[in-house]
Amino acid sequence: MTDPHVLTRQLQKSNDSKIVLLVGDGLGGLPLTPGGKTELESALTPNLDALASRGCLGQTIPVLPGIAPGSGPGHLGLFGYDPLQYQIGRGVLEALGIDFELGPKDVAIRGNFCTIDGAGIITDRRAGRIGSEIGAALCEKLNQIKIPGVEVFVRPVKEYRLVIVFRSEGLGGQVYDTDPQATGKAPLEAVAKSDCSKKTAEICNEFLRQAKEILKNDAPANFLTLRGIDTLPAIPTFQEVYGMKPAAIAVYPMYRGLARLVSMDVLDAGQTLDDQMTCLKAAWNDYDFFFIHFKYTDSTGEDGNFAAKVKRTEELDSCIPKILQLDPTVVIVTGDHSTPSKMKSHSWHPVPVLLSADTCRFDGSTKFGESQCARGGLGTFEAKYLMLQAMAHAGRLEKFGA
Amino acid sequence: MTDPHVLTRQLQKSNDSKIVLLVGDGLGGLPLTPGGKTELESALTPNLDALASRGCLGQTIPVLPGIAPGSGPGHLGLFGYDPLQYQIGRGVLEALGIDFELGPKDVAIRGNFCTIDGAGIITDRRAGRIGSEIGAALCEKLNQIKIPGVEVFVRPVKEYRLVIVFRSEGLGGQVYDTDPQATGKAPLEAVAKSDCSKKTAEICNEFLRQAKEILKNDAPANFLTLRGIDTLPAIPTFQEVYGMKPAAIAVYPMYRGLARLVSMDVLDAGQTLDDQMTCLKAAWNDYDFFFIHFKYTDSTGEDGNFAAKVKRTEELDSCIPKILQLDPTVVIVTGDHSTPSKMKSHSWHPVPVLLSADTCRFDGSTKFGESQCARGGLGTFEAKYLMLQAMAHAGRLEKFGA
Numbered sequence: 001m002t003d004p005h006v007l008t009r010q011l012q013k014s015n016d017s018k019i020v021l022l023v024g025d026g027l028g029g030l031p032l033t034p035g036g037k038t039e040l041e042s043a044l045t046p047n048l049d050a051l052a053s054r055g056c057l058g059q060t061i062p063v064l065p066g067i068a069p070g071s072g073p074g075h076l077g078l079f080g081y082d083p084l085q086y087q088i089g090r091g092v093l094e095a096l097g098i099d100f101e102l103g104p105k106d107v108a109i110r111g112n113f114c115t116i117d118g119a120g121i122i123t124d125r126r127a128g129r130i131g132s133e134i135g136a137a138l139c140e141k142l143n144q145i146k147i148p149g150v151e152v153f154v155r156p157v158k159e160y161r162l163v164i165v166f167r168s169e170g171l172g173g174q175v176y177d178t179d180p181q182a183t184g185k186a187p188l189e190a191v192a193k194s195d196c197s198k199k200t201a202e203i204c205n206e207f208l209r210q211a212k213e214i215l216k217n218d219a220p221a222n223f224l225t226l227r228g229i230d231t232l233p234a235i236p237t238f239q240e241v242y243g244m245k246p247a248a249i250a251v252y253p254m255y256r257g258l259a260r261l262v263s264m265d266v267l268d269a270g271q272t273l274d275d276q277m278t279c280l281k282a283a284w285n286d287y288d289f290f291f292i293h294f295k296y297t298d299s300t301g302e303d304g305n306f307a308a309k310v311k312r313t314e315e316l317d318s319c320i321p322k323i324l325q326l327d328p329t330v331v332i333v334t335g336d337h338s339t340p341s342k343m344k345s346h347s348w349h350p351v352p353v354l355l356s357a358d359t360c361r362f363d364g365s366t367k368f369g370e371s372q373c374a375r376g377g378l379g380t381f382e383a384k385y386l387m388l389q390a391m392a393h394a395g396r397l398e399k400f401g402a
Numbered sequence: 403m404t405d406p407h408v409l410t411r412q413l414q415k416s417n418d419s420k421i422v423l424l425v426g427d428g429l430g431g432l433p434l435t436p437g438g439k440t441e442l443e444s445a446l447t448p449n450l451d452a453l454a455s456r457g458c459l460g461q462t463i464p465v466l467p468g469i470a471p472g473s474g475p476g477h478l479g480l481f482g483y484d485p486l487q488y489q490i491g492r493g494v495l496e497a498l499g500i501d502f503e504l505g506p507k508d509v510a511i512r513g514n515f516c517t518i519d520g521a522g523i524i525t526d527r528r529a530g531r532i533g534s535e536i537g538a539a540l541c542e543k544l545n546q547i548k549i550p551g552v553e554v555f556v557r558p559v560k561e562y563r564l565v566i567v568f569r570s571e572g573l574g575g576q577v578y579d580t581d582p583q584a585t586g587k588a589p590l591e592a593v594a595k596s597d598c599s600k601k602t603a604e605i606c607n608e609f610l611r612q613a614k615e616i617l618k619n620d621a622p623a624n625f626l627t628l629r630g631i632d633t634l635p636a637i638p639t640f641q642e643v644y645g646m647k648p649a650a651i652a653v654y655p656m657y658r659g660l661a662r663l664v665s666m667d668v669l670d671a672g673q674t675l676d677d678q679m680t681c682l683k684a685a686w687n688d689y690d691f692f693f694i695h696f697k698y699t700d701s702t703g704e705d706g707n708f709a710a711k712v713k714r715t716e717e718l719d720s721c722i723p724k725i726l727q728l729d730p731t732v733v734i735v736t737g738d739h740s741t742p743s744k745m746k747s748h749s750w751h752p753v754p755v756l757l758s759a760d761t762c763r764f765d766g767s768t769k770f771g772e773s774q775c776a777r778g779g780l781g782t783f784e785a786k787y788l789m790l791q792a793m794a795h796a797g798r799l800e801k802f803g804a
Contacts, residue, residue: 030763034456038763063802065783066790067409070803083803084404093804228804342761346801348794349763350781370779374765380781 004080004388005241007400012243017329017394019244019289020280023078024316025071025255026298026339028059028351028370032306039297039306039341040352041369043313047320048333048354048368055331055356057365058378060386062337068348074336075258079238079291080387088261089173089230095163096257098155102232107171107200110228111154111162112179113138113221120186125179127160127221135159138221145210150203160221164207172197173231175204180225187225200229237263238289242391247283249276250293259291273315277322284326292323298346301339309341330357330393332386333368350380357393406482406790407643409802414645419731419796421646421691422682425480426718427473427657428700428741430461430753430772434708441699441708441743442754443771445715449722450735450756450770457733457758459767460780462788464739470750476738477660481640481693482789490663491575491632497565498659500557504634509573509602512630513556513564514581515540515623522588527581529562529623537561540623547612552605562623566609574599575633577606582627589627602631639665640691644793649685651678652695661693675717679724686728694725700748703741711743732759732795734788735770752782759795 029039062069062077063084072093073083091108102108113127113135136156142164143154151167174193180186190204204226215222238246248259249269256266267283269276276292283290294316300309316333323331334353337346352373363377374380378389391397431441464471464479465486474495475485493510504510515529515537538558544566545556553569576595582588592606606628617624640648650661651671658668669685671678678694685692696718702711718735725733736755739748754775765779776782780791793799 028763030761034764035766036764059781061781061783064404064406064409064790065780065787066792066794066799067413068794068799068801070801073803084408088803090804340761340763347761348791348799350779370763371766374779374781375777380783 003082003085004384005236008080008241008388008391008397011398011400012391013396013398014243015395017288017396018284018326019330019390019394020292020323020328020332021078021290021390022292022294022323022331022333024294024297024313024333024335026301026337026346027335028338028340028349029301029309030340030342030349032342038370039301039309040313041367041371043310043317045314045317045368047317049366051320051331051333051356052354052365052368052372054360055354055365056360056363056378057368057373057376058353058355059350059370059373059376059380060334060353060383061350061380062383066348068346069337070346071254071336072258075255077383078334078336078386079262080241080384081235081262082384086233086235088233090228091163091230092232093254094157094228095165096261097254098157098163099253099256100153100155100163100165101260102165103167104232105167105169105171107166107173107229107231109164109226111164111224111226113160113162113224114187115220116187116223122180122183122185122187124220125183125225129159130221132156132158134221135162138215138218141214142211145207145214147203147206152207162224164226166200166203168203171200171203171231173200173229175201175229177227177229178204178208178225179227187223190226204229232261235261239263242289242387244288244396246289246291247287248291248293249279250291251276252293252295255293255295264291273319277319280323281326297335298339301341302344304341304344306341330355330390332390334386350374351383353378353386355389355393359393405484405487406786407638410482410643410790410793410799413800413802414793415798415800416645417797419690419798420686420728421732421792421796422694422725422730422734423480423692423792424694424696424725424733424735426696426699426715426735426737428703428739428748429737430740430742430751431703431711432742432744432751434744440772441703441711442715443769443773445712445719447716447719447770449719451768453722453733453735453758454756454767454770454774456762456764457756458762458765458780459770459775459778460755460757461752461775461778461782462736462755462785463752463782464785468750470748471739472748473656473738474660477657479785480736480738480788481664482643482786483637483664484786488635488637490635492630493565493632494634495656496559496630497567498663499656500559500565501655501658502555502557502565502567503662504567505569506634507569507571507573509568509575509631509633511566511628513566513626513628515562515564515626516589517622518589518625524582524585524587524589526622527585527627531561532623534558534560536623537564540617540620543616544613547609547616549605549608554609564626566628568602568605570605573602573605573633575602575631577603577631579629579631580606580610580627581629589625592628606631634663637663641665644691644789645798646690648691648693649689650693650695651681652693653678654695654697657695666693675721679721682725683728699737700741703743704746706743706746708743732757732792734792736788752776753785755780755788757791757795761795
């Protein structure tokens, strides 16, 4: 497994180029019928097509062929971090998803409210799917828990889901889930997988002891289980590995969080793609690299709404002129994975990628779509190598060897 | 280099899907003249072409670009086992090739009958290429050799070639060949490459001592050399790494043996492709995964007979409707390597692959052949990742990361 950062650290050089990475989440799709067009191919995308004609196409493999990635591995790959090397725990991702600013001393945990009976046996692992307001009120109560030497943060996510963060020195993230994964069983004690996480397991158990007392009259949400207990992975900063100052312009917390993982500056992106373009323009002189995230190509795919995904793709297309007005050196348009509306889920299919720069070897592409990408001049390659291409076309990589 | 099994172990899930992997041995070819068609492209393959139109194409690299694999690495790659990580000794392969059921306590050795003179010097390394009946009779005699604490098996292969298996506790497979690789030299003593194989070397030498006595009047086959001494590699089972129950339907012993290496159930395949289809239908409800092996696309290629390879490819095509009648979830048609009749040998050229499933991203393919495969939507990828694609399209892989 070749780590691209071995080379970027060695070969990076500075100049005044600007790179824009525009991510249409879940951009790749599938046709509904044999021989039909995908969402991207069905969309009217005159701006992307013009860009394709001036650039070159290809497709990326987010992790490995056949592997459908979550948002975490999908984005880490785009940022050039090997998603198999840098794995992000579920608790960490959940905390990022609610914009919680995790630090290096934090252990993040995904909590689920549950129902236990008088004997302490779980009767409902999701506490009757309580409403989000109820969940939020209970989190407020749990947030009062005091554990000596530890800062405790309890934040609601949605319905029965919550995030717990413990902040203290020397906390390991290697602790087994306390969720027994079935009703009719008691919640498990928190048990450390290794010695360096024993302190974390003790804190978890003390937290659960107090929580049981606090929640005892709050049935159906009269207890909780802890899952995906983990710390932030040790991950080098984007600026260190590429020598570029990066900015993230993302509306959704999860993607701001993923950008923060690699120490990008997270800008105030507003709420719409127009807001994001305004933000981009305002920040243009302050950064070398811009990650712009557009969520709705994924969410419409997850909904199984082909027509809506087509429409959202056209919306994505419409922002291209505003990006080009700023005269970027390199523009990349791609996804973090495919989300075919036919499958209503993330998928393993390769992801279309478009790269436009003065140094492109034109490949005869005329339309940004999966078919032309499969035959494009960039070929099919692992997503983690996309940043190398971006830097190369920006003139930011020295020759390797003499 | 990423081991796909790290992910399949973690992400596998069960369902009632069925996967068929149809291997046309040595399927890939070459045109005889510039601009001409390959064997596969020359063949009339209406069924494969229809499948290509409903599926997607690509090409696999069996080991690394430029590396022509033997049958062992070729098939291990198809089964998703890294052929560089799992290397199979020549003796083991030879034993598999005669349907010898090797176990974990066995050391397998390829033997060559040879001629030695009165001073013990080799005068013919192949014993005048004695007929197979003579070789078999001599093996019968050697099979009587007794070594305390060791089961000894001696089996003929063909002409001067034989297989010797020692079965005992604690036998290492690290022993140098006793073949000096030249006439005019004496056969070598068996010497262990490492301490844990000293016992094996001693057994080899005791076997050779007795063999010399037994064969002394059997010139030209009055002695033998030992080569490719090895044990079975420690290889995880197919069921463990993929969570699927696999069956092999192969006529030739070598391929049954390779399937047995990864603990596939080896079914009674009969003698013809029709027999194999009958076997497939009968076993359909008992397995999740079917490996079907067709030898003759390779043997005709090895013979340098372009027209015969075309004809055998058409025969392969004719079994497709019988497979489709069973309504498999995923059908893959590919080879373990290329065997261009122009070269009369295995080659390193990429191997055409066709994958058909409801979740295919159609790539505009209309004909199963090397040219369209090189431009297919699956791209060009290492064969060891093909199983990941198969599992993904069968819905047998969870998402990676959140």
